[in-house]
Amino acid sequence: MADYYFERECRTPSSEAYNIYEDENSVGRLDLHFTGDLVHATLCVNESLTREAIEEVIQAIDDDLLDAVGIPQDDLIIHVFQGRDAGLYSNDSFEEEEEDHDEHEGM
Secondary structure (H helix, E strand, O other): OOOEEEEEEEEEOOEEEEEEEEOOEEEEEEEEEEOOOOEEEEEEEEOOOOHHHHHHHHHHHHHHHHHHHOOOHHHEEEEEEEEOOOOOOOHHHHHHHHHHHHHHHOO
């Protein structure tokens, strides 16, 4: 079994976001949303992970994150998406694009 670990990116009163790593390599991202009785999770993993590896990641989520706060696995719903990382965008990214576009139009 691979050794997956989680680095928390952010936390709110009702949610948490984690980057998922195997060794030093990023293999995905996890968003947890805590509701009254259930935890809804969105798990996005790299396209290279096998079905077995995805199941190992889910087991690591249960062992390392949910057990620590006393949430039984029966109370967890996980939506899994598999693909490639298309980038990270923010308002700053869009502002820089607009500035570059405006500069090229003026030429």
